Amino acid sequence: QKEVEQNSGPLSVPEGAIASLNCTYSDRGSQSFFWYRQYSGKSPELIMFIYSNGDKEDGRFTAQLNKASQYVSLLIRDSQPSDSATYLCAVDLNNDMRFGAGTRLTVKP
Amino acid sequence: NAGVTQTPKFRILKIGQSMTLQCAQDMNHNYMYWYRQDPGMGLKLIYYSVGAGITDKGEVPNGYNVSRSTTEDFPLRLELAAPSQTSVYFCASSYRRTENIQYFGAGTRLSVL
Numbered sequence: 001q002k003e004v005e006q007n008s009g010p011l012s013v014p015e016g017a018i019a020s021l022n023c024t025y026s027d028r029g030s031q032s033f034f035w036y037r038q039y040s041g042k043s044p045e046l047i048m049f050i051y052s053n054g055d056k057e058d059g060r061f062t063a064q065l066n067k068a069s070q071y072v073s074l075l076i077r078d079s080q081p082s083d084s085a086t087y088l089c090a091v092d093l094n095n096d097m098r099f100g101a102g103t104r105l106t107v108k109p
Numbered sequence: 110n111a112g113v114t115q116t117p118k119f120r121i122l123k124i125g126q127s128m129t130l131q132c133a134q135d136m137n138h139n140y141m142y143w144y145r146q147d148p149g150m151g152l153k154l155i156y157y158s159v160g161a162g163i164t165d166k167g168e169v170p171n172g173y174n175v176s177r178s179t180t181e182d183f184p185l186r187l188e189l190a191a192p193s194q195t196s197v198y199f200c201a202s203s204y205r206r207t208e209n210i211q212y213f214g215a216g217t218r219l220s221v222l
Contacts, residue, residue: 043215099153101150
């Protein structure tokens, strides 16, 4: 059974802090991992993706993979109020993409 | 570029009615997907297509049908609408299978009453 689980939150952090979001996945064969941001009433938009071979940093965002423990994390440094959204973790296995329910992040000014 | 375009944006159906949700992309992507998203939930894959003439079931295909006659279009058909199909429907497309970076349309909000 392929599943992706996330803490639904809400996660609240002050402006300028580091926000840490996590998700766990059940299928060890999963090959690529995605983080999407979804503002209320809008469609998901890609933040980052990583393969099973390493972590990735892009500006204020860092995605990390722990294959042994089967979890993926997204760190947002210097959090801004505009980062307030729901963050969806997605795991891809042979074109079968499974999404978590999302973690709602609120960044307070 | 328009990207992924979905129509309509909103629709109210009565139980038992049928309708087609339209999805078109202008990025020459081979892969296209239909998802539904219930309140507070993640996206559930309904159907996907890896190219014109090729479709396959996702996680929740019951009550839906799809066709893919062209690269650009991937309509989703609801037959005999039921209240359980009340949801927000997203269409997505991607170019390369190895990366599977999906680009989403704006969504269709459907209510079945």
